[in-house]
Amino acid sequence: MVPDRERLPDVPTAHHNPPHxxxxxxxxxxxxxxxxxxxxxxxxxxxxxxxxxxxxxDVPSLGNALDAVRGFGLPGGLSAELTGRRAALTANEPVWxxxxxxxxxxQATAPxxxxxxxxxxxxxxxATLDLARRIAEREPLIRPRATAGAARRSLGTVAARRLRSxxxxxxxxxxxxxxxxxxxxxxxxxxxxxxxxxxxxxLAQVPAADAxxxxxxxxxxxxxxxxxxxxxxxxxxxRSxxxxxxxxYLPHRREPEAVLNRLSSVDGLVLDAAGAxxxxxxxxxxxxxxxxxxxxxxxxxxxxxxxxxxxAVSPQAVPxxxxxxxxxxxxxxxxxxxxRLAAETxxxxxxxxxxxxxxxx
Numbered sequence: 432m433v434p435d436r437e438r439l440p441d442v443p444t445a446h447h448n449p450p451h452x453x454x455x456x457x458x459x460x461x462x463x464x465x466x467x468x469x470x471x472x473x474x475x476x477x478x479x480x481x482x483x484x485x486x487x488x489d490v491p492s493l494g495n496a497l498d499a500v501r502g503f504g505l506p507g508g509l510s511a512e513l514t515g516r517r518a519a520l521t522a523n524e525p526v527w528x529x530x531x532x533x534x535x536x537x538q539a540t541a542p543x544x545x546x547x548x549x550x551x552x553x554x555x556x557x558a559t560l561d562l563a564r565r566i567a568e569r570e571p572l573i574r575p576r577a578t579a580g581a582a583r584r585s586l587g588t589v590a591a592r593r594l595r596s597x598x599x600x601x602x603x604x605x606x607x608x609x610x611x612x613x614x615x616x617x618x619x620x621x622x623x624x625x626x627x628x629x630x631x632x633x634l635a636q637v638p639a640a641d642a643x644x645x646x647x648x649x650x651x652x653x654x655x656x657x658x659x660x661x662x663x664x665x666x667x668x669x670r671s672x673x674x675x676x677x678x679x680y681l682p683h684r685r686e687p688e689a690v691l692n693r694l695s696s697v698d699g700l701v702l703d704a705a706g707a708x709x710x711x712x713x714x715x716x717x718x719x720x721x722x723x724x725x726x727x728x729x730x731x732x733x734x735x736x737x738x739x740x741x742x743a744v745s746p747q748a749v750p751x752x753x754x755x756x757x758x759x760x761x762x763x764x765x766x767x768x769x770x771r772l773a774a775e776t777x778x779x780x781x782x783x784x785x786x787x788x789x790x791x792x
Contacts, residue, residue, distance in 0.1 A: 465530030499707030
């Protein structure tokens with residue numbers, strides 16, 4: 432049975448049907464979150480019969496994530512295999528599930544792919560909100576941190592035009608668990624986009640994993656590995672959390688070995704290996720536990736999943752002294768916007784009078 436799709440706030444409800452039995456879909460997955468959200472989109476009736484998911488074989492830890500997800504049982508009609516980037520260039524299914532519309536691979540393929548009946552954009556972290564804004568404001572699809580030359584901007588302009596053209600024909604959907612700005616959602620709707628809320632209904636139906644037993648779980652951050660914050664201060668922060676009691680650390684897939692080696696020696700800290708999406712690994716947590724992170728989309732998504740069970744999900748602001756020169760003021764503001772999004776999501780899931788997640792430190 433196909434779960435109901437919850438509409439985004441202020442979006443009129445429309446009737447939806449399961450995929451046509453003869454309609455097929457494909458997806459290229461480049462991160463654990465894209466994998467999870469692609470599965471959710473298929474389970475919500477936005478995929479095909481079948482949906483073929485091509486999981487990139489050259490992304491660290493993504494194969495481990497696929498193995499872990501398979502262990503929970505994929506929904507009917509969906510298959511997922513490790514493949515190379517070329518799979519995205521040769522796929523021709525009429526439904527296209529897209530995890531990263533900023534990627535050069537997608538943008539080079541989008542103008543050439545014909546016979547599309549639907550393109551479904553799924554969540555790829557905080558970049559999804561910037562993607563939605565850029566489409567709504569008719570800007571080129573360029574990553575916030577990218578320095579783009581004329582050729583790259585041209586590619587991003589053509590890809591954005593293609594998505595808007597598909598939307599005008601009723602053939603484009605944004606499937607997201609993130610709270611969209613009202614002005615952005617209104618513009619997307621006016622362009623013809625379908626906006627559908629991801630409530631993780633497939634995740635809610637699979638057996639709960641063995642959640643960590645430690646009272647505190649830290650979601651690892653790529654900010655130090657990306658050179659945006661000082662690694663020494665980041666490690667000291669994690670060490671201070673472990674000093675308060677047993678702690679489980681779930682590393683980000685892009686965290687460098689140098690940082691992980693330092694964390695592995697912290698007293699009271701259990702260091703996990705990168706694997707299944709954290710949204711899947713932590714679903715069985717209880718109200719006696721908390722999740723702590725620096726600004727991360729995972730904090731917003733985990734709030735959606737864990738707040739009803741009473742689990743405190745606590746994204747922490749990055750102190751000004753931690754940022755490096757590589758983090759521009761605009762990028763700092765963009766990343767820190769997660770704090771507001773997590774608070775809004777917490778209020779939506781538990782009521783406006785509930786304790787704000789930023790109050791748990």
